[in-house]
Amino acid sequence: MFENDLCREAWPILRGMLREGRLPRIALKRCQERGMPFWVHPDDMALLRSSPVARDEILVDVLMRALKSFRRKALVEGGWNPDYRGGRGASCLTTYFVGQCIWEFRRVYTTWAKNRQRWAELHTLYDGSEETARENPKLFGRLLAAGYLSEPEAAVLSTNFADILIEQPAVTQAVISLTIEGYDDTDIADELNITHAAVRMRKTRFRKALYDAARERRIWIPEQLHTKAGTRRTQRGAA
Structure with a gap:
């Protein structure tokens, strides 16, 4: 049940990040820091900033993937620790989940972009x-x-x-x-x-x-x- 609440809390945050272009930029930065190949086409970036439909479409899959990895990393493997005493202190569960969504953006976007290109090609042919x-x-x-x-x-x-x-x-x-x-x-x-x-x-x-x-x-x-x-x-x- 709490996972539904988590999604409801994260949804407007993630939509806002997509609308402002921050979510792709953060994902790109994280991937570059770890040497992971990732690139967001400028046209896709513009579409995600301008189209509520495109944002909702990609966020549905981001949330679905993030929920699976969240259960494994945060709950089973103990990746989230409310008693963490590091420099920034412990993050709240929603913040941790949003971070997980940012990690999943790379895979979801890549699939979404390929499908968009595929359907555009088919639509042009028909x-x-x-x-x-x-x-x-x-x-x-x-x-x-x-x-x-x-x-x-x-x-x-x-x-x-x-x-x-x-x-x-x-x-x-x-x-x-x-x-x-x-x-x-x-x-x-x-x-x-x-x-x-x-x-x-x-x-x-x-x-x-x-x-x-x-x-x-x-x-x-x-x-x-x-x-x-x-x-x-x-x-x-x-x-």
């Missing part, structure tokens, strides 16, 4: 045509145009829904398309080579945009994306 999807079913089979889907799914991917979806990053489009097709989070994560946490975060972000549009009676939210019975009732009333 021109939205059925011909391209047919020629590359392994890569683009999940991003076929609405007319290529079955009738219920085609109805879901109406103009308004598609307008909202097309504004999202390519990987988010793939997550939502797979969700509509009935895939669960585990299958989606495996299919797209991303973490379960990243799948949930992208769906949560997209739901908010959809719920706003549903309240304005512009779209109908697919059954697979419902999370609350109240949402269904609200939609029925709007219809």
